[in-house]
Structure formats: structure tokens, C-alpha cells
Amino acid sequence: MRIVCPHCGERGNEEFFYLGAADLQRPAAEAPTEAWHDYVYQRDNPAGPHRELWQHWQGCRRWLVVTRDTRTHAIYAVADAAGARA
Amino acid sequence: MTYSLFTLAREALRGHSGWRPAWRDAAPKPDYDVLIVGGGGHGLASAYYLAKEHGITNVAVLEKSYIGSGNAGRNTTIIRSNYLLPGNERFYEKSMQLWEGLEQDLNYNAMVSQRGVLNLFHSDAQRDQYARRGNAMRLHGVDAELLDAAAVRAMYPFLDDANARFPIRGGLLQRRGGTARHDAVVWGYARGADVRGVDIVQNCEVLGIDVANGRVTGVQTSRGPIRAQKIGLVCAGNSSRVAAMAGLRLPIESHVLQAFVSEGIKPLIDGVITFGVGHFYVSQSDKGGLVFGGDIDGYNSYAQRGSLPVVEDVMEGGMALMPMIGRLRVLRQWGGVMDMSMDGSPIIDRTPVEGLYLNAGWCYGGFKATPASGWCFAHTIAKDAAHHINAAMRLDRFATGALLDERGAGATPNLH
DSSP states (O other): OEEEETTTEEEEGGGSEEEEESOOOOOOTTSOHHHHHHHHTOBOOOSSEEEEEEEOTTTTOOEEEEEEETTTOOEEEEEESTTTOO | OOOOHHHHHHHHHTTTOOOOOSSOOOOOOSEEEEEEEOOSHHHHHHHHHHHHHHOOOOEEEEOSSSTTOSGGGTSOOEEOOOOSSHHHHHHHHHHHHHHHHHHHHHTSOOOOBOOOEEEEEOSHHHHHHHHHHHHHHHHTTOOOEEEEHHHHHHHOTTSOTTOSSSOOOEEEEETTOEEOOHHHHHHHHHHHHHHTTOEEEOSOOEEEEEEETTEEEEEEETTEEEEEEEEEEOOTTSHHHHHHTTTOOBSEEEEEEEEEEEEEOSSOOOSEEEETTTTEEEEEOTTSEEEEEEEEEEEEOOOSSOOHHHHHHHHHHHHHHOGGGGGOOEEEEEEEEEEEETTSOOEEEEOSSBTEEEEEOOTTOOGGGHHHHHHHHHHHHHHSSOOGGGTTOOTTHHHHSOOOOSSOOOSOGGGO
């Protein structure tokens, strides 16, 4: 699988570090336990398009939001995470 | 039909014309007491123990493909009970005890071979960690031996124990660990369940779960609707997708794990060896191929195939541990989809939906757990409560904080 970094161009995925789902909303500190439980542990884990965070740690070191199909590894979109997260 | 030396001799004399299929390829009935969703080893074992231990025989196992076509046919066949945490260790030791009596219980040759599992360590700190784990095992009555470097060298003289960066300082050995024949486990449980009245329904994909007033009433499948009092989900790899049909969101990500087998060679490795630095483990099948694997690919995937960087990483691990395998050719390589749970341990529990039970989150260690997983899940379904043995494997432990984090890696599924 190869990812087209918006800053560095197309690179092999071994240059990137994977974190996980991109659109988790961090709750307020005083939010109830359920909200924190959902944020820390619960995942949609879709079979299909998935917005996820990758860091180009062997390149520009920027965090990216990659939209990838988890069934085929086809990549539909890559954007710098600054401003790209919902 | 009971398998024995007598039946073998009888069939040999009459041209093997009397063998019958080991189980019926059943068509689904409209109504069951219990439905098991997922016809892998764990699902079939669950159905088997429901019938055998609890007398619940109006049961169907629904499999979207053919039985054993998923991870039951993709694992590296290792069995062991060398865990640290009490909530895990009592469970995996139950599994080991069931393995030890499995063939007599099932009247089926599962080729259980207690050839020993050796975890190598390469530093003083790692030695301390393994000594602690070995002590925890012995406190649970499980066998564990801490070997020094000389003892490891005597067992496996071909390992690169003088590696400048990662010399082998010793290993933690569980002699009762070993391997079993994965397909035979599936077939043995299928046969044992079938003879007790369980319907094994293949090519029957669950497309929806019917819930009314907070209680399950049945499923919609590719072969029509089926009603049931209780439903057990045993579809690791796809747990999130199936549980979502009942409105549940799980603490699980699906990841791909690869495995490899080399061309067949003469007997070389008589046990199971795990490398303590890179992630690499190896054993030798009875056909002679070296069976080995390493890390998961590390990003969410439902594709049953792996990526090349991890292939390279596994090969490097193998070469670092035993350089002589460099001239072996890899015969096959494949991938399976794992439920990676948020603390690296499985879930066997009830769910917030009445009558719906969950068996999930096996990460890359599900095969060894097959007997105890089925045994505990059957108990949980039949009694509507967990057994002491799986009492720690709760679904709500992520909310209560009672995690089972063997590795201490936190809520990062790709690091467990």
C-alpha cells in the first residue's frame, strides 16, 4: 500500500505510523464516564471507507487524515490533519 | 460411527467403502433454542459444549462460508497457557486441560502434540519479566521452567545465540504447550456437535439481527429468517460488523495478521520457538514445513491478505534468530482478519441486549483458546451468567477499568 503524502508525494506505507480512527471527539474533562469510555475504547471499525490518522514520521512528520477502504486498501483521499478533522 | 482401530481395520478390508460424512450439511429450520453465529473452531466448540455439558441440542451453527474457512484455517496451530494475569491464566489453563483430553472426548484425532513452547529472552530485564510470568504460571499450578543460555543451546543449537545485539540469555519453557491440527479441531467439534443434534448450516450469512423490546428474537440470513431464544456471536474478525446489526459498538478494531509456511524439510524444530526481540515465532508442521509468523500489519483491515513491509519484517526476525533458514523458500503466505481488542484480551460475556451473547476480541491468540472459549461461552449462554473461568472477560471492563492488559500497552489495538 502506498500513500500520497500532500507534502512529500507518494511513499510506501512503512514510512507512516498508524494511529486509528480520525474523527473521535475528545470529551470535556468533566464529561461522564460513558463519554470517555466511548472516546477511548469504542470504535465503529467499518468494513469500507475509513477516515484514519497516519503520521508521516519518516518524512515530513505531519499527521494526515487518510480515507481508505479497509476491504481493498484503496485510498480515496489524503489531507493534512490540520483543518481536516471533523 | 465411532472411529477406532477396529473400524479402521474393517474399512481397510472392504475398500474403505463404509466411511460416512463426519457431519450433516444441514438446512436451517425456522426455529432454534440457540443460534451460534460463526462456524469456526470457537463457534463449533460452543455448540458442542452446549449439547454435551448443558443438554441444549436444538442449536444451529450458522456459517457464511464453509466451516473452518476463516481464521480456524489460517492460524499457526500453537497451544499454550503461559499467561501472567489471573483472569487470563485460569482460562488458558482450562483450555490446555481440555486440549489434553480432547481427542478421547471427541473420538477424533486432533493431533495434539505437547512438544513444548519456548519463549526466548535476550536481556536481564526480559529475564526478570519472564521469570515473573513463569512464577505466576506456577502459582496457578501450571508448568513453567526458566532455562539459562546453556540449556537453550542444548535444545536448539542452531539458534544465533551469540548475536552481538540480542544474545540469547535463556528462555521460558512450557513443556505442556505445543501444537494441534487446526482443521481436525474444527472437524472434530463439528462431528461431536452434529451427533448430538446440532445443525451445522453452511453458506448461510447473517444479514440482520432481530431485536424486539430489548430482546433478540432471531436473525435474517441469506437463507431466510430464523427465530431463536438466544443468539451467540462468535465471529472474530467481523465481530464489529455483526454486533452492529444489534446496535452494539465494540471496543475492537479489525486487523490483518499474516502467517507463512516454508517448503517441507526434514525434522528440524521439534517444539515452538518465539523470538524475544523481533516478533517472530516458528514451529514445524508434521508435513515438514516451517510454520511461522510475526506482527499484525498494524492498520484496520478486512482484507484477508497482508502487506509486504510486514513480510520483510517477519523474514528479518527469522533470519536474526536462525540464519540457516535463509536458503529456505517460502511456500505459502496468507492473512487472517483479527478482532484486536482494546486491552489485548478477549470478551466472553452477555451483552446489553437480552438473549444476545458475545464471544470476541481474540486478537491473534484465538486458536489455543478454542476449547475453553467454547466451554465458557456455552456455560455463559446456558446459565445466562459467566463461569468463574471467564468471569474477567467482561464486555464492560473497559468502562469499569478492570482491564486485562497483558502487555500494558493501553487502548492501542495495533500494539497488543
